[in-house]
Amino acid sequence: MNGWTLSPALGWPAGIAVAAVMTACAVAEVAIHIRHRACSDETVASCVRRTLICLFTAIAVLTPSTVASTTSKAVNATDIVIAIDTTSSMAVKDATYGSATTISRLDAAKHAVHDLTKAYPAASFSALSFGASASLDVPLTPDTLAIDNWADALAVESSAASSGSSLDTPLDKLLLTLKDIRQRHTDDTIVLFLISDGEQTSTTTRRTYSSLRRYLDDAVVLGAGSTTGGKIPADGSDDSADDQETWVTDPTTGQPGISTLSPDTLSTIADELSGSAIMLDASHTATNSLPKASKAWRTTATAKTRQRTTPVVWPIAIVIAVLLAWELGAWIAMSRRLL
Structure with a gap:
Protein backbone atom coordinates (compact mmCIF):
# COMPACT_ATOMS: atom_id res chain seq x y z
CA MET A 1 0.00 0.00 0.00
CA ASN A 2 1.31 3.45 -0.97
CA GLY A 3 1.17 6.45 1.36
CA TRP A 4 2.92 9.58 2.58
CA THR A 5 5.26 10.14 5.46
CA LEU A 6 7.90 12.55 6.72
CA SER A 7 11.52 11.41 6.62
CA PRO A 8 13.87 14.32 7.44
CA ALA A 9 17.09 14.09 5.43
CA LEU A 10 18.93 15.79 8.32
CA GLY A 11 17.48 13.41 10.87
CA TRP A 12 14.55 14.03 13.17
CA PRO A 13 16.32 16.17 15.82
CA ALA A 14 17.93 18.56 13.30
CA GLY A 15 14.91 18.49 11.00
CA ILE A 16 12.47 19.40 13.75
CA ALA A 17 14.79 22.15 15.03
CA VAL A 18 15.20 23.79 11.61
CA ALA A 19 11.47 23.43 10.83
CA ALA A 20 10.59 25.02 14.18
CA VAL A 21 12.92 27.98 13.50
CA MET A 22 11.47 28.54 10.02
CA THR A 23 7.90 28.31 11.36
CA ALA A 24 8.78 30.85 14.08
CA CYS A 25 10.19 33.16 11.38
CA ALA A 26 6.91 32.89 9.43
CA VAL A 27 4.86 33.77 12.52
CA ALA A 28 7.23 36.63 13.36
CA GLU A 29 6.94 37.98 9.81
CA VAL A 30 3.16 38.15 10.06
CA ALA A 31 3.25 39.66 13.56
CA ILE A 32 5.79 42.36 12.59
CA HIS A 33 3.82 43.23 9.47
CA ILE A 34 0.58 43.69 11.43
CA ARG A 35 2.26 45.71 14.19
CA HIS A 36 4.21 48.05 11.87
CA ARG A 37 2.00 48.22 8.77
CA ALA A 38 1.11 51.84 9.44
CA CYS A 39 4.74 53.00 9.34
CA SER A 40 6.23 50.39 6.98
CA ASP A 41 6.39 50.25 3.21
CA GLU A 42 6.09 46.42 3.22
CA THR A 43 3.10 45.35 1.16
CA VAL A 44 0.72 42.53 1.98
CA ALA A 45 2.09 40.65 -1.03
CA SER A 46 5.63 40.92 0.37
CA CYS A 47 4.46 39.67 3.76
CA VAL A 48 2.66 36.71 2.22
CA ARG A 49 5.64 35.91 -0.03
CA ARG A 50 8.16 35.92 2.84
CA THR A 51 5.85 33.94 5.08
CA LEU A 52 5.39 31.29 2.38
CA ILE A 53 9.17 31.05 1.86
CA CYS A 54 9.62 30.25 5.56
CA LEU A 55 6.74 27.77 5.68
CA PHE A 56 7.74 25.91 2.51
CA THR A 57 11.34 25.72 3.75
CA ALA A 58 10.10 24.20 7.02
CA ILE A 59 8.13 21.60 5.05
CA ALA A 60 11.10 20.82 2.77
CA VAL A 61 13.38 20.24 5.76
CA LEU A 62 10.95 17.63 7.09
CA THR A 63 11.28 15.87 3.68
CA PRO A 64 7.84 14.65 2.60
CA SER A 65 8.21 11.15 1.14
CA THR A 66 6.12 8.47 -0.49
CA VAL A 67 6.03 4.97 0.97
CA ALA A 68 5.62 2.05 -1.43
CA SER A 69 5.73 -1.70 -0.89
CA THR A 70 8.31 -3.55 -2.97
CA THR A 71 9.03 -7.25 -3.31
CA SER A 72 12.64 -8.39 -3.54
CA LYS A 73 14.35 -11.77 -3.54
CA ALA A 74 16.73 -12.49 -0.69
CA VAL A 75 19.43 -15.03 -1.52
CA ASN A 76 20.44 -17.47 1.20
CA ALA A 77 23.93 -18.60 0.18
CA THR A 299 21.44 -21.52 -2.65
CA THR A 300 17.77 -20.49 -2.33
CA ALA A 301 15.86 -17.31 -3.15
CA THR A 302 13.10 -16.08 -0.83
CA ALA A 303 10.65 -13.32 -1.76
CA LYS A 304 10.45 -10.59 0.89
CA THR A 305 8.16 -7.54 1.02
CA ARG A 306 9.85 -4.30 2.09
CA GLN A 307 8.76 -0.66 2.46
CA ARG A 308 10.65 1.77 0.22
CA THR A 309 10.67 5.47 1.12
CA THR A 310 11.18 7.97 -1.72
CA PRO A 311 11.68 11.69 -0.91
CA VAL A 312 9.43 14.09 -2.86
CA VAL A 313 11.01 17.50 -2.33
CA TRP A 314 11.35 18.80 -5.88
CA PRO A 315 7.84 20.38 -6.14
CA ILE A 316 8.50 22.31 -2.90
CA ALA A 317 11.93 23.33 -4.18
CA ILE A 318 10.34 24.73 -7.35
CA VAL A 319 7.83 26.77 -5.32
CA ILE A 320 10.60 28.14 -3.06
CA ALA A 321 12.70 29.02 -6.11
CA VAL A 322 9.79 30.94 -7.67
CA LEU A 323 9.12 32.80 -4.40
CA LEU A 324 12.82 33.69 -4.03
CA ALA A 325 12.94 34.94 -7.63
CA TRP A 326 9.87 37.05 -6.91
CA GLU A 327 11.53 38.39 -3.73
CA LEU A 328 14.70 39.24 -5.67
CA GLY A 329 12.70 41.01 -8.39
CA ALA A 330 10.77 43.01 -5.80
CA TRP A 331 14.00 43.96 -4.04
CA ILE A 332 15.61 45.13 -7.31
CA ALA A 333 12.49 47.19 -8.21
CA MET A 334 12.47 48.75 -4.73
CA SER A 335 16.19 49.59 -5.00
CA ARG A 336 15.70 51.31 -8.36
CA ARG A 337 12.88 53.45 -6.94
CA LEU A 338 15.08 54.49 -4.02
CA LEU A 339 17.89 55.71 -6.31
Whole structure:
Protein backbone atom coordinates (compact mmCIF):
# COMPACT_ATOMS: atom_id res chain seq x y z
CA MET A 1 0.00 0.00 0.00
CA ASN A 2 1.31 3.45 -0.97
CA GLY A 3 1.17 6.45 1.36
CA TRP A 4 2.92 9.58 2.58
CA THR A 5 5.26 10.14 5.46
CA LEU A 6 7.90 12.55 6.72
CA SER A 7 11.52 11.41 6.62
CA PRO A 8 13.87 14.32 7.44
CA ALA A 9 17.09 14.09 5.43
CA LEU A 10 18.93 15.79 8.32
CA GLY A 11 17.48 13.41 10.87
CA TRP A 12 14.55 14.03 13.17
CA PRO A 13 16.32 16.17 15.82
CA ALA A 14 17.93 18.56 13.30
CA GLY A 15 14.91 18.49 11.00
CA ILE A 16 12.47 19.40 13.75
CA ALA A 17 14.79 22.15 15.03
CA VAL A 18 15.20 23.79 11.61
CA ALA A 19 11.47 23.43 10.83
CA ALA A 20 10.59 25.02 14.18
CA VAL A 21 12.92 27.98 13.50
CA MET A 22 11.47 28.54 10.02
CA THR A 23 7.90 28.31 11.36
CA ALA A 24 8.78 30.85 14.08
CA CYS A 25 10.19 33.16 11.38
CA ALA A 26 6.91 32.89 9.43
CA VAL A 27 4.86 33.77 12.52
CA ALA A 28 7.23 36.63 13.36
CA GLU A 29 6.94 37.98 9.81
CA VAL A 30 3.16 38.15 10.06
CA ALA A 31 3.25 39.66 13.56
CA ILE A 32 5.79 42.36 12.59
CA HIS A 33 3.82 43.23 9.47
CA ILE A 34 0.58 43.69 11.43
CA ARG A 35 2.26 45.71 14.19
CA HIS A 36 4.21 48.05 11.87
CA ARG A 37 2.00 48.22 8.77
CA ALA A 38 1.11 51.84 9.44
CA CYS A 39 4.74 53.00 9.34
CA SER A 40 6.23 50.39 6.98
CA ASP A 41 6.39 50.25 3.21
CA GLU A 42 6.09 46.42 3.22
CA THR A 43 3.10 45.35 1.16
CA VAL A 44 0.72 42.53 1.98
CA ALA A 45 2.09 40.65 -1.03
CA SER A 46 5.63 40.92 0.37
CA CYS A 47 4.46 39.67 3.76
CA VAL A 48 2.66 36.71 2.22
CA ARG A 49 5.64 35.91 -0.03
CA ARG A 50 8.16 35.92 2.84
CA THR A 51 5.85 33.94 5.08
CA LEU A 52 5.39 31.29 2.38
CA ILE A 53 9.17 31.05 1.86
CA CYS A 54 9.62 30.25 5.56
CA LEU A 55 6.74 27.77 5.68
CA PHE A 56 7.74 25.91 2.51
CA THR A 57 11.34 25.72 3.75
CA ALA A 58 10.10 24.20 7.02
CA ILE A 59 8.13 21.60 5.05
CA ALA A 60 11.10 20.82 2.77
CA VAL A 61 13.38 20.24 5.76
CA LEU A 62 10.95 17.63 7.09
CA THR A 63 11.28 15.87 3.68
CA PRO A 64 7.84 14.65 2.60
CA SER A 65 8.21 11.15 1.14
CA THR A 66 6.12 8.47 -0.49
CA VAL A 67 6.03 4.97 0.97
CA ALA A 68 5.62 2.05 -1.43
CA SER A 69 5.73 -1.70 -0.89
CA THR A 70 8.31 -3.55 -2.97
CA THR A 71 9.03 -7.25 -3.31
CA SER A 72 12.64 -8.39 -3.54
CA LYS A 73 14.35 -11.77 -3.54
CA ALA A 74 16.73 -12.49 -0.69
CA VAL A 75 19.43 -15.03 -1.52
CA ASN A 76 20.44 -17.47 1.20
CA ALA A 77 23.93 -18.60 0.18
CA THR A 78 25.64 -21.81 1.19
CA ASP A 79 29.21 -21.86 2.48
CA ILE A 80 31.05 -25.20 2.45
CA VAL A 81 34.09 -25.73 4.66
CA ILE A 82 36.19 -28.81 3.81
CA ALA A 83 38.83 -30.17 6.20
CA ILE A 84 41.02 -33.08 5.03
CA ASP A 85 43.32 -35.26 7.10
CA THR A 86 46.78 -35.44 5.46
CA THR A 87 48.59 -37.51 8.09
CA SER A 88 50.79 -40.35 6.82
CA SER A 89 48.05 -42.95 7.37
CA MET A 90 46.02 -41.31 4.58
CA ALA A 91 48.54 -42.81 2.10
CA VAL A 92 47.38 -46.34 2.94
CA LYS A 93 45.89 -47.99 -0.15
CA ASP A 94 42.87 -49.66 1.37
CA ALA A 95 40.11 -47.26 0.28
CA THR A 96 37.47 -47.61 -2.40
CA TYR A 97 35.31 -44.90 -3.88
CA GLY A 98 32.39 -45.71 -6.15
CA SER A 99 34.00 -48.89 -7.45
CA ALA A 100 35.91 -51.95 -6.25
CA THR A 101 39.24 -50.46 -7.31
CA THR A 102 41.51 -49.96 -4.33
CA ILE A 103 43.04 -46.48 -4.00
CA SER A 104 44.74 -44.52 -1.26
CA ARG A 105 42.62 -42.85 1.41
CA LEU A 106 43.77 -39.43 0.26
CA ASP A 107 42.72 -40.19 -3.32
CA ALA A 108 39.28 -41.14 -2.02
CA ALA A 109 39.17 -37.78 -0.22
CA LYS A 110 40.11 -36.00 -3.45
CA HIS A 111 37.29 -37.75 -5.34
CA ALA A 112 34.90 -36.67 -2.58
CA VAL A 113 36.00 -33.04 -2.92
CA HIS A 114 35.36 -33.10 -6.67
CA ASP A 115 31.89 -34.53 -6.07
CA LEU A 116 31.15 -31.85 -3.46
CA THR A 117 32.05 -28.99 -5.82
CA LYS A 118 29.67 -30.54 -8.37
CA ALA A 119 26.91 -30.96 -5.76
CA TYR A 120 27.15 -27.30 -4.74
CA PRO A 121 27.69 -25.37 -8.00
CA ALA A 122 26.49 -22.05 -6.53
CA ALA A 123 28.16 -22.31 -3.13
CA SER A 124 31.31 -20.74 -1.72
CA PHE A 125 34.09 -23.00 -0.43
CA SER A 126 36.85 -22.83 2.12
CA ALA A 127 39.51 -25.55 2.35
CA LEU A 128 41.69 -26.66 5.25
CA SER A 129 44.22 -29.48 5.62
CA PHE A 130 45.63 -30.90 8.83
CA GLY A 131 48.40 -33.25 9.86
CA ALA A 132 50.99 -32.34 12.47
CA SER A 133 49.40 -28.87 12.24
CA ALA A 134 46.42 -27.32 10.51
CA SER A 135 46.42 -24.64 7.84
CA LEU A 136 43.71 -22.72 6.01
CA ASP A 137 44.78 -23.37 2.43
CA VAL A 138 41.90 -21.66 0.59
CA PRO A 139 39.86 -18.82 2.17
CA LEU A 140 36.16 -18.63 1.36
CA THR A 141 35.72 -18.34 -2.41
CA PRO A 142 33.02 -19.13 -5.00
CA ASP A 143 35.76 -20.47 -7.33
CA THR A 144 35.14 -24.23 -7.37
CA LEU A 145 38.06 -24.73 -9.75
CA ALA A 146 40.40 -23.41 -7.06
CA ILE A 147 39.05 -26.02 -4.64
CA ASP A 148 39.44 -28.81 -7.19
CA ASN A 149 43.03 -27.75 -7.89
CA TRP A 150 43.73 -27.59 -4.15
CA ALA A 151 42.46 -31.13 -3.70
CA ASP A 152 44.53 -32.44 -6.62
CA ALA A 153 47.69 -30.89 -5.14
CA LEU A 154 47.23 -32.40 -1.67
CA ALA A 155 49.89 -34.81 -0.45
CA VAL A 156 50.27 -36.68 2.81
CA GLU A 157 52.95 -35.54 5.20
CA SER A 158 56.03 -37.65 5.73
CA SER A 159 55.92 -39.99 8.70
CA ALA A 160 59.20 -38.38 9.84
CA ALA A 161 57.34 -35.09 10.38
CA SER A 162 54.59 -36.72 12.39
CA SER A 163 54.56 -37.17 16.13
CA GLY A 164 51.33 -39.15 16.17
CA SER A 165 47.92 -38.50 14.68
CA SER A 166 45.64 -36.22 16.70
CA LEU A 167 42.13 -35.69 15.37
CA ASP A 168 41.65 -32.42 17.25
CA THR A 169 44.52 -30.71 15.36
CA PRO A 170 42.16 -28.72 13.07
CA LEU A 171 39.86 -27.61 15.91
CA ASP A 172 41.39 -24.18 16.61
CA LYS A 173 41.75 -23.30 12.92
CA LEU A 174 38.22 -24.48 12.17
CA LEU A 175 36.84 -22.48 15.09
CA LEU A 176 38.44 -19.26 13.82
CA THR A 177 37.42 -19.94 10.22
CA LEU A 178 33.80 -20.78 10.97
CA LYS A 179 33.42 -17.87 13.38
CA ASP A 180 34.76 -15.46 10.76
CA ILE A 181 32.40 -16.81 8.08
CA ARG A 182 29.40 -16.59 10.42
CA GLN A 183 30.22 -13.00 11.39
CA ARG A 184 30.72 -11.87 7.79
CA HIS A 185 27.81 -13.86 6.34
CA THR A 186 25.19 -13.92 9.07
CA ASP A 187 22.35 -15.38 6.99
CA ASP A 188 24.38 -17.99 5.10
CA THR A 189 24.05 -21.72 5.58
CA ILE A 190 27.39 -23.18 6.70
CA VAL A 191 28.16 -26.87 6.21
CA LEU A 192 31.36 -28.60 7.38
CA PHE A 193 32.80 -31.68 5.67
CA LEU A 194 35.55 -33.43 7.64
CA ILE A 195 37.38 -36.21 5.77
CA SER A 196 39.66 -38.55 7.74
CA ASP A 197 40.39 -42.18 8.53
CA GLY A 198 39.62 -41.52 12.20
CA GLU A 199 42.95 -42.82 13.41
CA GLN A 200 44.12 -41.33 16.72
CA THR A 201 47.65 -42.38 17.68
CA SER A 202 48.54 -39.45 19.90
CA THR A 203 48.67 -40.17 23.61
CA THR A 204 46.85 -36.93 24.47
CA THR A 205 43.10 -36.95 24.99
CA ARG A 206 41.20 -35.67 21.97
CA ARG A 207 39.25 -32.45 22.47
CA THR A 208 35.57 -32.37 21.55
CA TYR A 209 34.27 -30.82 18.33
CA SER A 210 31.10 -29.56 20.03
CA SER A 211 32.47 -25.99 20.19
CA LEU A 212 31.93 -25.72 16.41
CA ARG A 213 28.19 -26.39 16.57
CA ARG A 214 27.20 -22.76 17.21
CA TYR A 215 28.58 -21.72 13.80
CA LEU A 216 27.25 -24.66 11.73
CA ASP A 217 23.96 -25.53 10.11
CA ASP A 218 25.08 -29.05 9.27
CA ALA A 219 28.18 -31.25 9.41
CA VAL A 220 29.17 -34.44 7.62
CA VAL A 221 32.12 -36.62 8.61
CA LEU A 222 33.43 -38.76 5.75
CA GLY A 223 35.54 -41.82 6.53
CA ALA A 224 38.20 -42.96 4.05
CA GLY A 225 39.78 -46.41 4.33
CA SER A 226 38.73 -49.84 5.54
CA THR A 227 38.46 -51.64 8.84
CA THR A 228 40.84 -54.28 7.46
CA GLY A 229 43.49 -51.61 7.15
CA GLY A 230 46.86 -51.55 5.43
CA LYS A 231 50.53 -50.74 5.80
CA ILE A 232 51.67 -47.10 5.97
CA PRO A 233 54.31 -45.96 3.44
CA ALA A 234 57.32 -44.57 5.31
CA ASP A 235 57.90 -41.74 2.83
CA GLY A 236 54.25 -40.72 2.75
CA SER A 237 54.00 -41.52 -0.96
CA ASP A 238 51.25 -43.61 -2.46
CA ASP A 239 52.89 -43.87 -5.90
CA SER A 240 55.40 -46.66 -5.34
CA ALA A 241 54.72 -50.32 -5.95
CA ASP A 242 54.30 -52.47 -2.85
CA ASP A 243 57.48 -54.44 -3.51
CA GLN A 244 59.53 -51.22 -3.71
CA GLU A 245 57.97 -49.51 -0.71
CA THR A 246 59.31 -49.16 2.80
CA TRP A 247 56.78 -49.17 5.60
CA VAL A 248 56.31 -47.50 8.95
CA THR A 249 57.18 -50.06 11.62
CA ASP A 250 55.34 -50.66 14.83
CA PRO A 251 57.88 -50.03 17.64
CA THR A 252 56.28 -52.69 19.83
CA THR A 253 56.56 -55.52 17.28
CA GLY A 254 59.22 -54.30 14.86
CA GLN A 255 56.87 -55.23 12.01
CA PRO A 256 55.12 -52.89 9.54
CA GLY A 257 52.31 -51.17 11.38
CA ILE A 258 48.73 -51.59 10.23
CA SER A 259 46.47 -48.54 10.06
CA THR A 260 42.71 -49.12 10.06
CA LEU A 261 39.63 -46.99 9.55
CA SER A 262 37.91 -46.09 12.84
CA PRO A 263 34.16 -45.71 12.16
CA ASP A 264 33.35 -45.40 15.87
CA THR A 265 35.67 -42.42 16.34
CA LEU A 266 34.31 -40.69 13.23
CA SER A 267 30.73 -41.33 14.36
CA THR A 268 31.54 -39.83 17.76
CA ILE A 269 32.93 -36.70 16.10
CA ALA A 270 29.78 -36.48 13.93
CA ASP A 271 27.63 -36.69 17.08
CA GLU A 272 29.66 -33.90 18.68
CA LEU A 273 28.95 -31.76 15.59
CA SER A 274 25.25 -32.79 15.55
CA GLY A 275 25.90 -34.09 12.06
CA SER A 276 26.18 -37.43 10.30
CA ALA A 277 29.01 -39.86 9.53
CA ILE A 278 29.42 -41.72 6.24
CA MET A 279 32.09 -44.28 5.46
CA LEU A 280 33.18 -43.96 1.83
CA ASP A 281 33.38 -47.23 -0.09
CA ALA A 282 32.40 -48.81 -3.39
CA SER A 283 28.71 -48.01 -2.89
CA HIS A 284 28.87 -44.86 -0.75
CA THR A 285 30.26 -41.67 -2.26
CA ALA A 286 29.84 -37.97 -1.62
CA THR A 287 27.35 -37.87 -4.50
CA ASN A 288 24.90 -40.63 -3.64
CA SER A 289 25.19 -40.72 0.15
CA LEU A 290 24.46 -37.13 1.15
CA PRO A 291 20.77 -36.51 0.47
CA LYS A 292 20.46 -33.80 3.11
CA ALA A 293 23.67 -31.97 2.37
CA SER A 294 23.34 -32.22 -1.40
CA LYS A 295 19.66 -31.35 -1.74
CA ALA A 296 18.54 -29.33 1.28
CA TRP A 297 21.55 -27.04 1.61
CA ARG A 298 21.66 -25.15 -1.66
CA THR A 299 21.44 -21.52 -2.65
CA THR A 300 17.77 -20.49 -2.33
CA ALA A 301 15.86 -17.31 -3.15
CA THR A 302 13.10 -16.08 -0.83
CA ALA A 303 10.65 -13.32 -1.76
CA LYS A 304 10.45 -10.59 0.89
CA THR A 305 8.16 -7.54 1.02
CA ARG A 306 9.85 -4.30 2.09
CA GLN A 307 8.76 -0.66 2.46
CA ARG A 308 10.65 1.77 0.22
CA THR A 309 10.67 5.47 1.12
CA THR A 310 11.18 7.97 -1.72
CA PRO A 311 11.68 11.69 -0.91
CA VAL A 312 9.43 14.09 -2.86
CA VAL A 313 11.01 17.50 -2.33
CA TRP A 314 11.35 18.80 -5.88
CA PRO A 315 7.84 20.38 -6.14
CA ILE A 316 8.50 22.31 -2.90
CA ALA A 317 11.93 23.33 -4.18
CA ILE A 318 10.34 24.73 -7.35
CA VAL A 319 7.83 26.77 -5.32
CA ILE A 320 10.60 28.14 -3.06
CA ALA A 321 12.70 29.02 -6.11
CA VAL A 322 9.79 30.94 -7.67
CA LEU A 323 9.12 32.80 -4.40
CA LEU A 324 12.82 33.69 -4.03
CA ALA A 325 12.94 34.94 -7.63
CA TRP A 326 9.87 37.05 -6.91
CA GLU A 327 11.53 38.39 -3.73
CA LEU A 328 14.70 39.24 -5.67
CA GLY A 329 12.70 41.01 -8.39
CA ALA A 330 10.77 43.01 -5.80
CA TRP A 331 14.00 43.96 -4.04
CA ILE A 332 15.61 45.13 -7.31
CA ALA A 333 12.49 47.19 -8.21
CA MET A 334 12.47 48.75 -4.73
CA SER A 335 16.19 49.59 -5.00
CA ARG A 336 15.70 51.31 -8.36
CA ARG A 337 12.88 53.45 -6.94
CA LEU A 338 15.08 54.49 -4.02
CA LEU A 339 17.89 55.71 -6.31
